[in-house]
Amino acid sequence: MRERDVIKFLSERLPIGDDCAIISLKKTNLLLTTDMLHRQTDFPEGMTPYTMGWRAVAVSLSDIAAMGGKPLGVVIALGAPEFEKKFLEELLEGALACCEACETKLLGGDTDRHNELTIVTTALGEAQKPVLRSGARAEDLVCVTGDLGRTAAALELLKAKEYEQANALLRFTPRLREGQALGSLARSMIDISDGLARALYQLGEASHVGFKVDAMAIPFALEVEELARDQDEIFEMGLFVGEDFELLFTLPQERLLEARRVCEFTVIGRVVSAKEGITMQLGPESIVLPDRGYEH
Amino acid sequence: MRERDVIKFLSERLPIGDDCAIISLKKTNLLLTTDMLHRQTDFPEGMTPYTMGWRAVAVSLSDIAAMGGKPLGVVIALGAPEFEKKFLEELLEGALACCEACETKLLGGDTDRHNELTIVTTALGEAQKPVLRSGARAEDLVCVTGDLGRTAAALELLKAKEYEQANALLRFTPRLREGQALGSLARSMIDISDGLARALYQLGEASHVGFKVDAMAIPFALEVEELARDQDEIFEMGLFVGEDFELLFTLPQERLLEARRVCEFTVIGRVVSAKEGITMQLGPESIVLPDRGYEH
Numbered sequence: 001m002r003e004r005d006v007i008k009f010l011s012e013r014l015p016i017g018d019d020c021a022i023i024s025l026k027k028t029n030l031l032l033t034t035d036m037l038h039r040q041t042d043f044p045e046g047m048t049p050y051t052m053g054w055r056a057v058a059v060s061l062s063d064i065a066a067m068g069g070k071p072l073g074v075v076i077a078l079g080a081p082e083f084e085k086k087f088l089e090e091l092l093e094g095a096l097a098c099c100e101a102c103e104t105k106l107l108g109g110d111t112d113r114h115n116e117l118t119i120v121t122t123a124l125g126e127a128q129k130p131v132l133r134s135g136a137r138a139e140d141l142v143c144v145t146g147d148l149g150r151t152a153a154a155l156e157l158l159k160a161k162e163y164e165q166a167n168a169l170l171r172f173t174p175r176l177r178e179g180q181a182l183g184s185l186a187r188s189m190i191d192i193s194d195g196l197a198r199a200l201y202q203l204g205e206a207s208h209v210g211f212k213v214d215a216m217a218i219p220f221a222l223e224v225e226e227l228a229r230d231q232d233e234i235f236e237m238g239l240f241v242g243e244d245f246e247l248l249f250t251l252p253q254e255r256l257l258e259a260r261r262v263c264e265f266t267v268i269g270r271v272v273s274a275k276e277g278i279t280m281q282l283g284p285e286s287i288v289l290p291d292r293g294y295e296h
Numbered sequence: 297m298r299e300r301d302v303i304k305f306l307s308e309r310l311p312i313g314d315d316c317a318i319i320s321l322k323k324t325n326l327l328l329t330t331d332m333l334h335r336q337t338d339f340p341e342g343m344t345p346y347t348m349g350w351r352a353v354a355v356s357l358s359d360i361a362a363m364g365g366k367p368l369g370v371v372i373a374l375g376a377p378e379f380e381k382k383f384l385e386e387l388l389e390g391a392l393a394c395c396e397a398c399e400t401k402l403l404g405g406d407t408d409r410h411n412e413l414t415i416v417t418t419a420l421g422e423a424q425k426p427v428l429r430s431g432a433r434a435e436d437l438v439c440v441t442g443d444l445g446r447t448a449a450a451l452e453l454l455k456a457k458e459y460e461q462a463n464a465l466l467r468f469t470p471r472l473r474e475g476q477a478l479g480s481l482a483r484s485m486i487d488i489s490d491g492l493a494r495a496l497y498q499l500g501e502a503s504h505v506g507f508k509v510d511a512m513a514i515p516f517a518l519e520v521e522e523l524a525r526d527q528d529e530i531f532e533m534g535l536f537v538g539e540d541f542e543l544l545f546t547l548p549q550e551r552l553l554e555a556r557r558v559c560e561f562t563v564i565g566r567v568v569s570a571k572e573g574i575t576m577q578l579g580p581e582s583i584v585l586p587d588r589g590y591e592h
Binding site: 009013014020021023025026027028030032033034035036037038040041072073075076077078079085088089092096106107108109110111112113114115116118120122124126 | 305310321330331332369371381385407409420
């Protein structure tokens with residue numbers, strides 16, 4: 001089974017459907033999310049242990065952000081062939097630094113000897129009213145925070161042995177502040193983990209809607225425009241790689257100004273009916289965005 | 297670094313020291329714990345996928361039990377070389393069955409392609425007043441739930457290809473009911489993950505006390521007595537293997553009757569001062585229990 005089939009299989013049996021599980025407790029909602037990263041897929045050659053620790057934590061906190069949550073803490077499970085002290089020290093430093101940047105705490109963990117480096121982070125968060133993937137409605141605006149393709153650019157830079165710049169790009173800050181600011185305004189939200197295209201399909205499926213985005217409006221990272229040789233490569237890096245963990249959200253048009261006051265973002269299109277599908281306007285042409293993205 | 301050194305290293309840098317991390321929220325305490333299991337160490341030949349799923353969940357719920365907590369939910373991260381549908385189905389069935397037996401829910405998860413089967417479960421729980429490892433006082437009674445050595449016996453049965461009996465022994469039920477019942481009575485508590493000896497040392501270190509246990513009082517599982525060839529083997533299987541996840545706790549003497557009314561357990565000795573160390577009375581002899589146990 002491919003990862004997507006496995007997720008489908010699981011989602012038919014578990015209450016999966018958002019970035020975090022939701023647990024109601026004492027008039028609030030707890031958010032719980034777990035992410036598994038490992039050497040072969042997630043830690044390419046040249047990524048420092050500090051960056052690995054940072055990203056492992058950031059990926060889980062991003063899921064909290066995607067539901068408009070405030071983080072309460074993180075735990076980490078670490079498997080490695082053998083624990084080299086310096087490696088562990090740096091990895092932990094990165095994890096702690098990311099927690100600090102996000103005003104939360106690394107609370108504990110587990111270790112296990114393992115033949116491949118594996119990090120599983122679990123974040124706990126809280127939101128009075130979590131933003132779901134399922135709330136988008138036709139005519140809403142479609143928006144993204146930040147810019148897209150930084151991880152794709154970083155992967156190119158790693159290949160070119162531009163390690164420092166690559167690692168800096170890879171240490172993204174989860175959009176917790178933005179997620180919380182948008183919490184009461186956005187009607188649906190998700191973090192872009194496998195590329196914008198995949199995220200649009202995930203949001204569309206959960207909300208039973210389609211999207212029409214404007215290629216000219218999509219904010220690609222400067223590094224993407226520098227590294228890409230043509231427009232196709234820009235799209236490839238910016239739409240189908242992901243791992244930048246920006247927020248994709250939909251907003252009723254009448255909340256736009258209010259949202260602008262609390263958070264920076266870019267409007268990239270609007271919500272349409274499900275039968276119109278997910279398309280991208282490219283000059284005079286409207287193309288159907290393919291449903292593909294990064295598979296772990 | 298050995299696992300114990302890694303844990304020491306981490307515990308100097310993180311607020312580790314109990315079975316779960318504690319997060320105060322809205323006049324209660326949330327408990328969060330994560331456990332990593334993988335094929336080579338935790339899933340020996342002959343263990344069924346159903347049992348693997350069961351145990352993965354049970355191990356984390358046991359940490360909630362060890363602090364007197366009530367479970368709120370479980371998430372699971374699953375890495376495997378390739379996901380075979382039948383295997384996944386059975387594993388998930390085991391995980392779901394354990395959740396059901398513990399009156400909690402499997403809320404979601406993550407998957408990742410991995411060259412070795414790896415399961416990381418994270419449990420969330422709640423306790424008004426979590427029981428810590430650090431509360432034991434001299435003269436308290438030392439007690440355990442259930443009996444010891446079932447997993448050690450199961451490992452022997454697996455070697456003898458007695459798969460059915462072995463798997464049944466391996467599917468332990470986390471002591472959540474007992475943990476909650478003892479929550480307001482026990483002064484310190486821990487689950488026995490790496491053997492009674494190791495657990496006594498962990499509790500002793502956290503509480504700055506020693507223990508004097510009576511070998512004749514320790515409840516060894518029937519299967520241990522059947523499989524062991526002599527007294528030494530009984531001790532080996534019952535004291536130094538662990539993975540049975542019974543609760544070890546200390547109780548003020550005056551709470552004994554009250555505790556007996558809410559929960560079944562065995563008094564195995566009493567708390568002494570730290571300088572008396574951790575000893576086991578064996579007939580006329582008092583032997584120092586070695587600080588060793590199962591290392592993952």
